[in-house]
Amino acid sequence: MLGETGPEWTTEEVKTGTTIIAIEFAGGVVLGSDSRVSAGESVVNRVMNKLSPLHDRIYCALSGSAADAQTIAEIVNYQLDVHSIEIGEDPQVRSAATLVRNISYKYKEELSAHLIVAGWDRRDGGQVFATLNGLLTRQPFAIGGSGSSYIYGFVDAEYRKGMTKEECQQFVVNTLALAMNRDGSSGGVAYMVTIDEHSTEEKVILGNDLPTFFDQ
């Protein structure tokens, strides 16, 4: 008790805890995340935006170790910049996801971060890719982070093919609210990014504006 060990984050690694989700609709994607960064039992940042831009129309959602995830996102951002200058046009979402996957796979023993890559490109429209543990798979929607365990049932039951942009946004917000309620490592505010052909729209939903469920 007298030892000056201090708060946990002085010894613990900083993790993003997290709930992240990305979903595709006709013409674009919606990404969502919570904002809590924890180290042990301490919250070190309660407003972190875990939706990180890789390019104008490609974003990635960070989860796992904060340092590993931030570093991967920054490296891929740089590599995509070079790549898009080399090809002379906007990069494909699949290229961005492949770059992330290559790093995740090569250093899979050393890193502990999971990035979900989602965006819009001219060739295939809106796409969502999961890159967990170094695989690369395109999915209609993807969830990740410690809070995702609590919402697998919800997303499996509620997802329908062919949802509109507004329905997707509502789906994302509901999912995040449920996960943030149940997972100790997720919380704060909800960030949402909607990407389509014409624009990339970032939105913050404050804690008391989140949808409430039976126990509130």
Place this chain on the structure above:
Amino acid sequence: MATLTVTRPPFGGFSFENSKRNAVLEGNASKMGFNLPPARKTGTTICGVVFKDGVVLGADTRATEGMVVADKNCSKIHYISPNIYCCGAGTAADTEMTTQIISSNLELHSLSTGRLPRVATANRMLKQMLFRYQGYIGAALVLGGVDCNGPHLYSIYPHGSTDKLPYVTMGSGSLAAMAVFEDRYKPDMEEEEAKQLVRDAIAAGIFNDLGSGSNIDLCVITKGKVDYIRPHDEANKKGVRTGDYKYKRGTTSVLSKVVTTLDLELVEESVQTMDTS
């Protein structure tokens, strides 16, 4: 024909083999009955806040070695560039050297670009170095400064993650300091208000955390001006003794006095002046 190699190809990066050796040495030393000296940590409360015209950085001044205060008045606010300063918590040597290395590289970079360095650049350099060492460099930093894009404040963790925020605290006293910030922070404060807020946050850390103590140092950075106030507040002045154990001359009476001169020969005389500059 391709040859099959059984040996592991050499990896790039660092070898942490010596960590195992150090663990063995420590085990052997404790078997003999003595401990290796603990690394001097700064314990610490450091914090920073963005106000209307710039940033205010604050730090306590206690450096601890285990449970003993090694330095009552150490300086935890390090120079990075004329417009950027960095507070350091964690292992004292790591924060000192890391900030010096980045300060040196940033000066070269600034000469190469011909521009005043940006806080984001210092942040990138620090985080990339700390990530490379995978958390073994125990430096937790609060980086603040004013550049062409305005005032910026970053917190940088030992594993290499960073957060860009309007107010940050680090160190063993960070929870006490953050409590003060969460209560009283407002965006676009005036300079005096911001200085008072930082002073109170560090004071909370000093009085409620065993690893922090002594005085409060402040550094106010605005466009074109840096105010390094050391100390801003001597929160823990050494008290004055109320009693005196000295006895007055004549308390013990002299009964007799005998003087014997010693026969000494002067062999050599050399004078060495002390450098008091």
